[in-house]
Amino acid sequence: MSTLDIKDVHKAYGSVQVIHGITLNIKDGEFVALVGPSGCGKSTLLRMIAGLEEVTQGEIDIGEREVTDLPPKARDIAMVFQNYALYPHMTVRDNMGFALKQRRTPKSEIRQRVDEAAKILGLEDLLTRKPRALSGGQRQRVAMGRAIVRNPNVFLFDEPLSNLDAKLRVQMRSEIKELHQRLGTTTVYVTHDQIEAMTLADRVVVMNGGVIEQEGPPLELYDHPKSVFVAAFIGSPPMNFFEGTVEQGNVLRLEDGTQLQLPVSDPKGRTEITVGVRPEHFELADTGWPATVSVVEATGSETQITARLAGKMIRVLVRGRTDVQAGQDIHLTVKPELIHMFDPAPIPDVALEEDH
Amino acid sequence: MTSSNTNAPKIRRRRRSFSHGARIAGAIFVSLLFLFPVFWMILTSFKTQVDIFTTPPKLFFEATTATYVEYFSRADIPQRLLNTVIVATGAGILSIVVGTLSGYALARIRLRGAATFGVLILMSRGVPPIALAVPMFLVARNMGLTDKHITLILAYCTFLIPYVMWLMRSFFVSLPKELEESAMIDGCSRFGAFFKIIVPISMPGILSTLIFSIILAWEELLFALVLTSRDAVTIPVAIAGIAGDTETGANWAALTAVGTVTVIPVVIFALLVQKWLIQGLADGATKG
Numbered sequence: 205m206s207t208l209d210i211k212d213v214h215k216a217y218g219s220v221q222v223i224h225g226i227t228l229n230i231k232d233g234e235f236v237a238l239v240g241p242s243g244c245g246k247s248t249l250l251r252m253i254a255g256l257e258e259v260t261q262g263e264i265d266i267g268e269r270e271v272t273d274l275p276p277k278a279r280d281i282a283m284v285f286q287n288y289a290l291y292p293h294m295t296v297r298d299n300m301g302f303a304l305k306q307r308r309t310p311k312s313e314i315r316q317r318v319d320e321a322a323k324i325l326g327l328e329d330l331l332t333r334k335p336r337a338l339s340g341g342q343r344q345r346v347a348m349g350r351a352i353v354r355n356p357n358v359f360l361f362d363e364p365l366s367n368l369d370a371k372l373r374v375q376m377r378s379e380i381k382e383l384h385q386r387l388g389t390t391t392v393y394v395t396h397d398q399i400e401a402m403t404l405a406d407r408v409v410v411m412n413g414g415v416i417e418q419e420g421p422p423l424e425l426y427d428h429p430k431s432v433f434v435a436a437f438i439g440s441p442p443m444n445f446f447e448g449t450v451e452q453g454n455v456l457r458l459e460d461g462t463q464l465q466l467p468v469s470d471p472k473g474r475t476e477i478t479v480g481v482r483p484e485h486f487e488l489a490d491t492g493w494p495a496t497v498s499v500v501e502a503t504g505s506e507t508q509i510t511a512r513l514a515g516k517m518i519r520v521l522v523r524g525r526t527d528v529q530a531g532q533d534i535h536l537t538v539k540p541e542l543i544h545m546f547d548p549a550p551i552p553d554v555a556l557e558e559d560h
Numbered sequence: 561m562t563s564s565n566t567n568a569p570k571i572r573r574r575r576r577s578f579s580h581g582a583r584i585a586g587a588i589f590v591s592l593l594f595l596f597p598v599f600w601m602i603l604t605s606f607k608t609q610v611d612i613f614t615t616p617p618k619l620f621f622e623a624t625t626a627t628y629v630e631y632f633s634r635a636d637i638p639q640r641l642l643n644t645v646i647v648a649t650g651a652g653i654l655s656i657v658v659g660t661l662s663g664y665a666l667a668r669i670r671l672r673g674a675a676t677f678g679v680l681i682l683m684s685r686g687v688p689p690i691a692l693a694v695p696m697f698l699v700a701r702n703m704g705l706t707d708k709h710i711t712l713i714l715a716y717c718t719f720l721i722p723y724v725m726w727l728m729r730s731f732f733v734s735l736p737k738e739l740e741e742s743a744m745i746d747g748c749s750r751f752g753a754f755f756k757i758i759v760p761i762s763m764p765g766i767l768s769t770l771i772f773s774i775i776l777a778w779e780e781l782l783f784a785l786v787l788t789s790r791d792a793v794t795i796p797v798a799i800a801g802i803a804g805d806t807e808t809g810a811n812w813a814a815l816t817a818v819g820t821v822t823v824i825p826v827v828i829f830a831l832l833v834q835k836w837l838i839q840g841l842a843d844g845a846t847k848g
Contacts, residue, residue, distance in 0.1 A: 256741050277747045289738035293760045306747030350746075 206267035206280075206357035207232050208253065208390055213262030215248055215414075222248055224414045225262070230407075233388045237405035239395055239437070241552065245414040247362060250394045254283050254360050266357050277306075282351035283360040286367060288343045290335040290350075296322075297331040300349045321353045324383070341372045348380070352387060359384075361393040365400065377403060398438050402426070410434050412552075432549040435480045441508065443544070444486075444518040445551050446479045462514035464493050467540040478551075480544035483508070483521035488528065492537035495520075497530050509534075598823065605816035612812050627813040628821075637798060637818060644778060644794040644822075646709050651716035652774035658717070659724025660766060664754060666725065667732035668740070678729070681722045692718070693786040700787055707789045715783045720773045731765040732758065771833045775826050795822045 208230040215223035223245045230236050238246040251257040253264060255276035264272050271279045282303070290299050300321060301314040309317075322328050325345045335343055344364065351359055364380070365373045381404055384391055395401050401408045402422040409419040410433070418425060418434045429435035435443045448458040454469040456479055470477055495511040495518065502508075502525060509520040509528060513536075520536065528534060604612055606623040631637050665671070666678045696715055697706070705711045735758065743753035759766070781796040788797060795818065802815045 254741075254745060256744070275749070276741070276744045277749070279745075281745060283742065283745050285738040285742060287736055287738055289736060289742040291739065291743075291757055291761075293757075302743075303746035306752075350742075354746075 206390055207265075208358055208392065209263075209265040210249070210253070211263040211265070213249070213252060213264065214260045215245070215252060215257065216260045222414050223252075223260075226411075226414075226416055228409060228416070228419070230390060230392065233390055235384050235391045235393065235404060235406045237393045237395060237401035237408050238411055239398055239401040239408055240411035240417075241437075242396060244411040246394045246396075246411045249411070250360055250362055250392060253358070253392060254281055255279050280354075280357045281360055282354045282356040282358075283362065284347045284351050284364045286363040288335075288347040288367075290343055290346055292335050295332050295334055296327060296338070296346050296349075299335065299346055300353050303350065303354050317353050317355075318349075321349045324352065324386070325349050325379075340368050341376065344368060344372075344376055345379075348383065352383070352389075355389075357390065359389050359391040361391065361395075363395055364393075365395075366397070373400075380404060399440060402438065408438070410437055429480075429544065429546075432478050432480070432546045433552050435544055435546065436552045439482055441483050441519050441521065443480045443482050446481075446513075446516075447548060448477065448479070450475050450477055458514050458516075460514050467538060467543055470545050472545070474545075474547070476548050478546045478548050480546060481538050482542070483519040484523075485538050485542040486520040486522075486536045487538065488520075488522065488526065489535050489537045492535040495534055495536055497528055497532045497534055500526075500528055500530055502526075601816045601823075602820050604812060605820045607813060609811075609813060627811075627817040631814050631817055632821070636793075637795075640793050640795045640798045641821070643709065643788075643792050644796075645825075647712045647716065647784075647792070647794055648774045648777040650709065650713040651720055651777040652770050654713060655717050655720035655724050655773050656766060656770045659721045659769075660728045660759075660762075662721070663725040663728030664732050664758065666729045668737065678725070682726055685719060685722050689719070689782050693782055696783065697786045706787060707792050709792050711787050712784060712792060712794070715787055716777045716780060720776060723776075724769050724773060727769050728762070728765065731762055735761065767833060771829055775829065778826055779822075 208228075210226055210228040210230075212225050212227050213223060214221065214225055226245075226249060228236070238249060240246050248257060252259050255271070255274060255278075259272050262272070263270060266279060266281070291302065294302065297318055300318045304314045304317065318331070319328075322331055325348060327342070327345055327349055330338060330342060330346070335346065338346065344367075347364070361380070365376055368376060377400060380393075384404075393401070393404060398408075402425075405422060407419060408422050408425055410417045410425065412433050418430045422438075425434060425438045429438060429443075432445065436445070446456060446458060446464065448456045448464075450466075450470055451457050451463070454466040456464040456466050456477070458464065464479075466479065493513060495513040497509055497511045498517075499510040500507060501510075504525075506524065507522045507526050507528075509522065509526070511518055511520060511534065522528075603619075605627060606625065607618075607621055608624055608626070611618055611621045666674055671677075696718075700706045700711050700715075739757055739761070740748075740750070740753040743757045744750065748756060779796055780794075781800060784794045784797045785800065788794065799815060799818055799822065802818065803810050805811065
């Protein structure tokens with residue numbers, strides 16, 4: 205176990221800059237999730253920590269030791285890949301013991317440590333099998349076993365659950381969390397799935413275009429996103445956005461002329477503004493923002509309403525059930541403390557996707 | 561309703577067995593087409609000169625092993641067979657070592673101009689061998705290397721290495737690169753990852769490519785004809801010599817007898833490794 209410090213790290217392929225100076229200090233035993241859309245540089249950053257990509261500029265320290273230019277094997281890290289990368293010609297036991305064998309660990313100790321890891325992950329009965337005789341979830345577990353046998357300073361996960369089906373993904377997610385609570389190893393976890401990041405991590409780092417957009421504990425990002433990008437990326441279903449100009453202190457005038465009464469005026473006093481409201485923070489009321497319901501989807505515990513407000517599609521999430529029906533006109537209010545106001549910025553695709 | 565229900569499977573089964581039979585017949589026909597020359601060669605090798613020229617050709621005759629005894633008790637034919645073994649295995653092994661390593665480099669290592677380099681090497685295969693044979697002879701003579709095993713081995717490598725390199729390159733490309741990355745994180749160097757992970761996984765491909773290379777070198781005639789004269793002469797050259805014997809006319813019995821002996825090791829080799837060959841060709845699907 206160890207700290208991990210990333211100091212102003214840059215990465216360029218030729219003249220194309222992909223990471224624009226990232227600084228991140230990870231505490232001993234902390235679980236950090238790097239999250240962002242594809243191409244944001246999160247995997248590149250992880251691969252630089254692993255030593256699989258050269259660092260163009262900057263420094264990476266594991267514990268007290270600078271590892272910037274060390275080969276992967278000298279960094280004492282373990283990595284779980286998206287496609288597991290199990291060695292197909294070796295049994296599960298040999299796969300898990302390979303790293304120890306490379307370190308010339310005595311055979312009896314390898315045996316014992318593999319057995320221990322297998323027990324933690326419930327792989328005892330599979331130790332003599334080859335990877336091709338395993339299911340996706342079992343392969344995933346072997347890949348994790350291979351990592352924990354090492355007892356490394358840092359665990360690196362590169363989208364480890366994206367090859368699994370939805371149900372297994374949820375199950376493995378809790379297993380990873382449990383494993384981290386049990387072992388307490390410093391972990392960096394890359395994912396494009398914000399729910400994975402939110403549920404697993406102590407700290408979520410949202411990346412965009414090679415820079416850190418915002419970092420913090422999951423709920424802090426949810427409660428206080430600093431930009432439209434983070435607001436759109438964190439939370440599911442995604443936040444609704446309204447772009448417009450502020451008039452008379454607290455009236456938002458949308459592009460088509462619709463005027464929406466804001467519960468509070470912008471503390472920063474901007475005129476051009478993007479207002480954000482999470483679907484679950486809307487409340488149905490007798491007066492307020494007018495909208496027309498287009499679809500009502502009830503799942504029992506909650507009801508998702510898709511509606512049109514000034515020609516724009518919005519989502520409203522209501523706890524429990526409601527008698528609202530498609531075609532009905534409704535009014536929406538939002539509590540002053542739950543409304544978000546941002547500098548105008550392009551809204552990322554995630555927020556526009558139909559069902560993220 | 562009931563009758564059609566009971567009949568349907570039967571009809572289907574009959575139809576299937578018919579198409580199955582047709583397929584078997586087709587396979588037999590094609591096999592015979594390919595095997596007939598080999599069969600005729602073996603048959604001829606046991607005939608006397610008189611039987612060979614009888615019309616219509618005889619299928620049944622008094623077999624004689626005289627030709628075999630005569631030709632394989634002479635010193636030169638066994639010697640040439642040995643030369644062929646040395647040259648073919650030498651060239652096969654050298655080309656597999658160099659070709660596998662360079663194929664791996666082409667597949668994985670980011671090098672400026674690597675792709676161009678690879679294509680250039682492949683293009684060398686487009687040059688007709690006869691155009692290379694004469695310059696090769698001149699180079700060998702200037703270096704005092706004519707009529708030596710090593711000369712033939714190196715000459716064969718000129719066409720085997722591009723072949724091995726490209727075959728192995730496409731094989732390596734099909735393997736996920738995370739395998740080596742994982743091995744490197746687990747404590748291997750790039751070379752260690754290659755030898756401990758990639759080579760064992762690729763063994764079927766490597767072995768089948770090796771066998772192909774040996775067979776190609778085994779039956780090569782042109783370079784051997786140009787580059788050898790006495791000591792390093794290989795069996796294809798010897799066969800060509802028998803066929804082209806203008807003084808006494810072609811000795812067909814000898815030609816076919818030596819030919820049979822030449823073909824046997826190749827056939828045995830191919831049969832031994834056919835499991836690998838098929839696996840090797842179908843491989844690349846061996847992903848994690």
